[in-house]
Amino acid sequence: MLKHLSFTSSNKKMISQAEENYLKAIYKINEREGKSANTNAISAAMNTTAASVTDMLKRLADKDFIHYEKYKGVTLTTEGSRTATALVRKHRIWEVFLCDKLGYSWDECHDLAEQLEHIQSPDLIDRLDTFLGKPKFDPHGDPIPDRDGNYAKRQQVRLDEMLIGDRGVMVGVHEHSSAFLQHLDRVGLVLAVQVEVLEVFDFDKSVKIRLNGLQELLISNKVSENVFIKIA
Amino acid sequence: MLKHLSFTSSNKKMISQAEENYLKAIYKINEREGKSANTNAISAAMNTTAASVTDMLKRLADKDFIHYEKYKGVTLTTEGSRTATALVRKHRIWEVFLCDKLGYSWDECHDLAEQLEHIQSPDLIDRLDTFLGKPKFDPHGDPIPDRDGNYAKRQQVRLDEMLIGDRGVMVGVHEHSSAFLQHLDRVGLVLAVQVEVLEVFDFDKSVKIRLNGLQELLISNKVSENVFIKIA
DNA sequence: ATTTTTTTTTAGACAAGTCTAAAAATTGTT
């Protein structure tokens, strides 16, 4: 009788960890692509087969978390969107806790937060939020939704879109892989650092920048297109 | 292919949340009763049927977590015991976090810790332990095992075993229900309070005690047999 | 020592979440 689900006793609609993970994946694809998520995209994101995705989409549609029409891809309903946003909120708040309080680095905290985001207790996450000083951004610079799911979009540009002489502050990353984050750590291109564009090389789209008004650094396009800067 | 288990990628033996909960229940029964746990006792503790317990015992025996012989009850193997102790450690450390850092009361923290104890990361719990100042006891006075599973047994007696004139400090509870803990809060019989036995009434086994050398209090046997005191 | 009661196990079923292989629908190409 559904004893193995996350919830044990609640009047809210039951939702399993697997269902939550699918909702989050759909939410991200919807956001990133700006359109309905198709089966293959979801199976790629979730590391499952297309068949499994179809099964899950039926379940999620039954529970009114998604709008689903065969062969047409899916979008989230209001409730699905609310649930996904709450997950993102939990994930990012736990990441702040792991980094600020337990000393994890920004490339380590993601995997642990993937587990912690499934803890069921709206009250817990609000208390944790207060304990951490109601942070607005997670350790990667991604904005943390408030209890109602709202969050301010940052005024940001990609580093590769900046022109010579532009200045700003590093506020986030697009790519979130450990390898990329560790590379940024090594070269000193971390959150809150001041960035000034000194030169742009058309040949390979690399850019020379100055960090905190001190050391100069040559950045490849692969890096610059994944770094967000808030223009001063 | 076992994607829905807690673990996703690890060389350690896979163990599901349900399996963990059974191990913990068996561990507690073994400890409390001082003998092998029988099927009915486990089904009562887990709120499942005897049939479900039998199924699970077979699985746990296959994985070498328990010694199981039909109709004979079960005990934990070395590995089962190690796993159960690690769970108790995680549970109690999370309880300290919830109470000390997030302001939960000792009757609220248990249920949340039941969820958090299943987070898979030995490193996380060690960091949390350090963050909290390596506490030796949880908010109910129960000892926290160290990384190797060792913990000091407290030198304690039940309040109903004390004699007139005995003094000591409240260090723990046997019963852990919310109702009981909230009652203790209301009468002021909380962790670390000084207790002196003033009178013992044979009729109903109630005791009159003095708290912190100040107010006097009459305690029923139902309460006194569930309160642990460390004799001064 | 039998019979009765209690405990435990077996048997068969179900839902969630996954898979592979094959069929159907959609999209792209000539």
Add this chain to the structure above:
DNA sequence: AACAATTTTTAGACTTGTCTAAAAAAAAAT
């Protein structure tokens, strides 16, 4: 427009963890 390629769905199967009902074993009572 017809054929080919891709995407998506269906069909059937498997594991975990649960259940109820019935059978078997062990314990208790006469």
